[in-house]
Amino acid sequence: MQADAKAVHNRLRRIEGQVRGVQRMVDEDAYCVDVLTQIAAVQTALEQVAVHVLDAHVRGCVAGAVSEDGDQAAEKLDELMAAVRRFAKVR
Amino acid sequence: MQADAKAVHNRLRRIEGQVRGVQRMVDEDAYCVDVLTQIAAVQTALEQVAVHVLDAHVRGCVAGAVSEDGDQAAEKLDELMAAVRRFAKVR
Amino acid sequence: MQADAKAVHNRLRRIEGQVRGVQRMVDEDAYCVDVLTQIAAVQTALEQVAVHVLDAHVRGCVAGAVSEDGDQAAEKLDELMAAVRRFAKVR
Amino acid sequence: MQADAKAVHNRLRRIEGQVRGVQRMVDEDAYCVDVLTQIAAVQTALEQVAVHVLDAHVRGCVAGAVSEDGDQAAEKLDELMAAVRRFAKVR
Numbered sequence: 059m060q061a062d063a064k065a066v067h068n069r070l071r072r073i074e075g076q077v078r079g080v081q082r083m084v085d086e087d088a089y090c091v092d093v094l095t096q097i098a099a100v101q102t103a104l105e106q107v108a109v110h111v112l113d114a115h116v117r118g119c120v121a122g123a124v125s126e127d128g129d130q131a132a133e134k135l136d137e138l139m140a141a142v143r144r145f146a147k148v149r
Numbered sequence: 150m151q152a153d154a155k156a157v158h159n160r161l162r163r164i165e166g167q168v169r170g171v172q173r174m175v176d177e178d179a180y181c182v183d184v185l186t187q188i189a190a191v192q193t194a195l196e197q198v199a200v201h202v203l204d205a206h207v208r209g210c211v212a213g214a215v216s217e218d219g220d221q222a223a224e225k226l227d228e229l230m231a232a233v234r235r236f237a238k239v240r
Numbered sequence: 241m242q243a244d245a246k247a248v249h250n251r252l253r254r255i256e257g258q259v260r261g262v263q264r265m266v267d268e269d270a271y272c273v274d275v276l277t278q279i280a281a282v283q284t285a286l287e288q289v290a291v292h293v294l295d296a297h298v299r300g301c302v303a304g305a306v307s308e309d310g311d312q313a314a315e316k317l318d319e320l321m322a323a324v325r326r327f328a329k330v331r
Numbered sequence: 332m333q334a335d336a337k338a339v340h341n342r343l344r345r346i347e348g349q350v351r352g353v354q355r356m357v358d359e360d361a362y363c364v365d366v367l368t369q370i371a372a373v374q375t376a377l378e379q380v381a382v383h384v385l386d387a388h389v390r391g392c393v394a395g396a397v398s399e400d401g402d403q404a405a406e407k408l409d410e411l412m413a414a415v416r417r418f419a420k421v422r
Contacts, residue, residue: 063175070172074165081161084154090206094232097199101192105421108188113412115181121408124397135394139386141185146419147329148378196330204321212317215306226303230295237328238420239287245357252354256347263343266336272388276414279381283374290370297363323367 062114069107076100112141153205160198167191203232244296251289258282294323335387342380349373385414 080096116138123134171187207229214225262278298320305316353369389411396407 063178066175067172070168070175074168074172077161077165077168081158081165084157084161087154090202090210091228091232093202094199094206095235097195097202098235101195101199102421104188104192104195105419108185108192109412109416109419109421111181111184111188112415115185116412117408119181121397121404124394125404131394131398135390137182139382139389141182142385142415142418143382144186144189145415146378146382148375148382193330196328200321200325200328200330203324207321208317212306212313215303216313222303222307226299230291230298233294233324233327234291236324237287237291239284239291245360248357249354252350252357256350256354259343259347259350263340263347266339266343269336272384272392273410273414275384276381276388277417279377279384280417283377283381286370286374286377290367290374293363293366293370297367301363319364323364326368326371 062110066107066111069103069110073100073103073107076103108145112145115141153201157198157202160194160201164191164194164198167194199236203236206232244292248289248293251285251292255282255285255289258285290327294327297323335383339380339384342376342383346373346376346380349376381418385418388414 076096077100080093080100083093083096120134120138123130167187168191171184171191174184174187211225211229214221258278259282262275262282265275265278302316302320305312349369350373353366353373356366356369393407393411396403
């Protein structure tokens, strides 16, 4: 992930700003539906970061472990599937 | 929503702090899977705020419009269903 | 819902056929990714039916209860929010 | 996947039966909220099948391609991430 840690950091800063924007909307008593629309935008941005991190993880860590040795590979694949499950909200 | 705007604001502040925490993890080159777990926690917290706001909106605005007049009611119900659709990510 | 029960029924029949199609793919040892794509199509179709039923319910039952009396209204709104929560997979 | 194609097939048959059950509920004019609960159960069952297929795919196909050669590996990882994205409904 190293390579694009800076890009991920910047995206998260933008998300932090979006969350503050929602706070302001709530403080200024904005219309509920507008608040919900804004929260949905933050959720989309967060998902995109998560997929980005997952992508880097799969191509880096997981692929590395799989091509190198058997033991670590199984563990990495378990971890990966647990992350995917959590992500897709499958129990 | 007025009544619990303060509670929503506080939850959003906590979420803002969580997002900053994820930034720190990325800066300190934390393990990808731990970053993903943390992002998932932020997503859960955001969803809970969204449902809370939706709940207040349905019981306040929507129920109010429905019990008072026909015209506004249809509009509010359209808005509500659009929010639910976006929320459940149904196209 | 009565009015469009037939439409919902027909959509569900199509979904039943899609599920049978996925079974056939599995039997014929289709490529996993194609099976996943097909399952995703069924999920989308199911979601659309669910939103359709929810929409009819909100505009019929819920709006009716809200505009008529207070007691039933609260119960209907609780039920509605529980359905939305389940739908959006929010705990 | 071969190994558990039979298990996947059986789960899909059960899902087909569940879909038919929902049709019957609609025909018998069941309460909307009960229909929604039943549709949610079908969705959960479908997701579990999808995760099962994805799991087998990752441990079989993807891990195989990664440990064997570079070219196929990149393609398999692209496919995998596309499936995860679709699954988690991330655009």
